[in-house]
Amino acid sequence: MTYESQADARIGGSTTMEHGASVQTDRPILEVKGMCKTFFTKERTVIALDHVDLAVHQGEFISLVGPSGCGKTTLLRIIDGLELADAGERTLEGVPLSGISQDMAYVFQDINLLPWRSVLDNAALGLEARGMSKQERRERAMEVLEMVGLASFAGSPPYTLSGGMQQRVGVARALAVRPKVLLMDEPFGQLDNFTREALQIEIAHLWSKLGMTIIFVTHDVDEAIFLSDRIALFQPAPGRITEVVNVDLPRPRMEYDVRAQPRAIELRSHIMEHLRAGKGMPE
Numbered sequence: 391m392t393y394e395s396q397a398d399a400r401i402g403g404s405t406t407m408e409h410g411a412s413v414q415t416d417r418p419i420l421e422v423k424g425m426c427k428t429f430f431t432k433e434r435t436v437i438a439l440d441h442v443d444l445a446v447h448q449g450e451f452i453s454l455v456g457p458s459g460c461g462k463t464t465l466l467r468i469i470d471g472l473e474l475a476d477a478g479e480r481t482l483e484g485v486p487l488s489g490i491s492q493d494m495a496y497v498f499q500d501i502n503l504l505p506w507r508s509v510l511d512n513a514a515l516g517l518e519a520r521g522m523s524k525q526e527r528r529e530r531a532m533e534v535l536e537m538v539g540l541a542s543f544a545g546s547p548p549y550t551l552s553g554g555m556q557q558r559v560g561v562a563r564a565l566a567v568r569p570k571v572l573l574m575d576e577p578f579g580q581l582d583n584f585t586r587e588a589l590q591i592e593i594a595h596l597w598s599k600l601g602m603t604i605i606f607v608t609h610d611v612d613e614a615i616f617l618s619d620r621i622a623l624f625q626p627a628p629g630r631i632t633e634v635v636n637v638d639l640p641r642p643r644m645e646y647d648v649r650a651q652p653r654a655i656e657l658r659s660h661i662m663e664h665l666r667a668g669k670g671m672p673e
């Protein structure tokens with residue numbers, strides 16, 4: 391079964407609408423309740439998360455936006471199981487989770503590809519722990535490299551690729567494990583605007599084609615508006631979600647200039663106002 395047919399089966403085969411926009415169901419695929427995390431260091435105590443709740447629906451694209459240090463990465467790491475919470479619970483498809491979830495994949499801001507491995511072997515990295523044969527891993531990695539337009543670089547070392555291409559290998563590596571939920575922590579933060587916009591369009595395409603559920607961290611309000619169904623706004627010290635904004639703009643959004651839409655301008659100023667009120671501006 392290919393990734394695409396699996397994605398269709400997963401959401402009842404009704405994921406893709408005429409223009410590739412996703413159909414969502416009301417069932418939350420992922421729920422986070424009462425999540426708390428405090429960090430203690432010699433110098434200070436930081437309440438990174440203070441009773442954070444979040445329900446993410448199947449096939450949804452949700453962004454986490456807020457000033458630096460408000461707990462976005464901490465929440466994402468706790469969702470994935472990379473970090474332990476002090477209190478709170480998380481469920482995936484109604485099942486409580488403990489430890490690292492094999493059903494989720496994480497795209498880090500700093501992709502850290504292994505320089506001694508080919509692009510193909512980097513894309514296959516997450517599959518090794520899953521007990522897959524070498525042949526199967528290579529086929530799976532090739533499939534995702536094709537999706538991100540890098541099949542012809544499969545045999546190359548990663549350092550021969552541009553920053554944007556390396557970031558796409560990072561996305562391919564996460565997609566290769568066919569995650570139910572894809573977690574992306576400022577994946578395009580280090581890229582120039584042009585590459586960043588190209589990758590935003592690519593991820594929007596992949597999201598609608600594969601019917602994925604994505605939780606996406608960004609400082610860029612326009613990026614969040616372009617990509618998201620909903621945007622969770624954070625405020626710092628203590629880190630908490632203070633509002634969730636519905637992005638009621640038609641899809642597919644790559645077919646028009648989203649930023650120029652009056653509704654997008656309204657949403658943007660509402661979000662900026664909210665963030666200013668919390669005394670923290672996105673960088």
Ligand SMILES: Nc1ncnc2c1ncn2[C@@H]1O[C@H](COP(=O)(O)OP(=O)(O)OP(=O)(O)O)[C@@H](O)[C@H]1O
Pocket residue numbers: 429430431436437438456457458459460461462463464465629
């Ligand atoms: N391992 C740690 N030890 C101590 N403090 C930490 C640790 N990890 C995070 N923190 C603190 O917790 C708070 C939240 O950090 P986090 O990385 O989640 O913020 P963020 O919203 O992702 O910020 P940014 O937008 O800059 O990436 C910050 O004050 C940070 O200094």
Ligand SMILES: [Mg+2]
Pocket residue numbers: 462463464575
């Ligand atoms: Mg962060």
